[in-house]
Amino acid sequence: MALASTCQGFIFDFGGVLVHHQSDADQTRLAKLAGIPNELFTEQYWRNRLNYDRGALSASEYWRDVAERSGVTLASGLIEQLTELDSESWMRFDSAMWDWIDRLRARGKRVAMLSNMPRDLGEALRTRTQRLNSFDHVTLSYEVHAVKPEPAIYEHCLEGLGTPPEQTLFLDDRIENVQGAELYGMRGVQFTNRDDVLLLLGA
Numbered sequence: 001m002a003l004a005s006t007c008q009g010f011i012f013d014f015g016g017v018l019v020h021h022q023s024d025a026d027q028t029r030l031a032k033l034a035g036i037p038n039e040l041f042t043e044q045y046w047r048n049r050l051n052y053d054r055g056a057l058s059a060s061e062y063w064r065d066v067a068e069r070s071g072v073t074l075a076s077g078l079i080e081q082l083t084e085l086d087s088e089s090w091m092r093f094d095s096a097m098w099d100w101i102d103r104l105r106a107r108g109k110r111v112a113m114l115s116n117m118p119r120d121l122g123e124a125l126r127t128r129t130q131r132l133n134s135f136d137h138v139t140l141s142y143e144v145h146a147v148k149p150e151p152a153i154y155e156h157c158l159e160g161l162g163t164p165p166e167q168t169l170f171l172d173d174r175i176e177n178v179q180g181a182e183l184y185g186m187r188g189v190q191f192t193n194r195d196d197v198l199l200l201l202g203a
Contacts, residue, residue, distance in 0.1 A: 004201040007187065009163030010104055013148075014115035015090055016173035017191045018097050026089035033082055034063075036070040044069045053116040055142035059083045062118070087124045090117070093131065096194060100203045101134050112137040112161040114154070114170075116147045137161045148172070149180025158184070171197065 004010075012018055031041035044066045052062040063082050067074045074082070104111050113135050119142040125131055132138050137160035139153060146152040158165060165185030172178050178188035191197050 003187070003189070004104075004169065004203060007109070007163075007167055007169040009110040009112070009158075009161050009168035010101075011112045011114050011157055011161065011168060011170045011181070011186070012097070012101070013172035013174075013177065013191065014113060014117060017171055018094060018113070019090055020092045020094060021173075022089045026085075030082060030085055030089075033078065033085065034067065034070070034074065035072050036067070040070050041066070050116065050147050052118045053141045054147050055119060055145050059118065059120050083120050087121045090121055091124065091129070094194060096198070098131070098134060100198065103203075105134075105136075110136050110161050110163050112139065112157055114139045114148070114157040116141040118142055148174075148177040151180070151184060154181055154184045154186070158186075169201075 015021060027042055027045070028038055030045070031038045034041060036044070047069065048057065048062065048065050051057050052059075057065070060076070060079055063074055063079045101111055111134070113132070117140055122140045122142060137157065139157035139160060141147045141153060144153055144156050146156070148154070158168065161168065166187070168186045170178065170181035170186045170188045171191045172181070172188070173191045175190050178190045182188045189197060189200070197203075
């Protein structure tokens with residue numbers, strides 16, 4: 001029996017699962033705009049990203065931190081451009097996954113999204129798309145001030161989804177986040193390749 005058929009609830013990560021990963025070309029464009037060498041930019045982009053996702057930093061504070069650590073100064077207008085380009089780079093939707101979500105809901109399954117993401121991306125999704133309407137519940141890190149794999153963020157999502165952990169399947173591309181869900185009693189699948197995962201789950 002396919003794993004998906006034995007579950008009542010499904011929780012999806014966003015980046016790398018429902019949308020394609022930010023590309024190397026995206027990183028190159030961001031680095032060029034910021035005036036920072038590519039390798040250094042990528043290192044600093046991720047260094048404090050979880051605090052940005054947690055809502056502990058505003059976009060301005062996050063980008064100024066990236067710039068300061070890289071030895072450059074960013075004007076406010078440039079920060080706005082970086083924030084916009086960054087959000088756009090995480091909104092390349094994988095239609096096959098969204099089609100599966102529609103099929104799950106049509107079969108009466110409960111579906112949620114649980115993502116580490118900054119406020120700027122979350123608000124762009126809410127105001128520019130209808131994508132979040134595809135879910136029974138959405139937990140975003142900046143709204144709950146917690147990030148995966150911290151227990152509080154899984155608890156918030158499960159409470160909102162309303163399915164027992166043992167009947168809930170969690171999909172994420174990062175193994176530490178999958179392990180965090182499993183510690184909370186959920187079934188976890190690491191999302192490494194979309195076609196392989198959908199085949200495994202009988203989607």
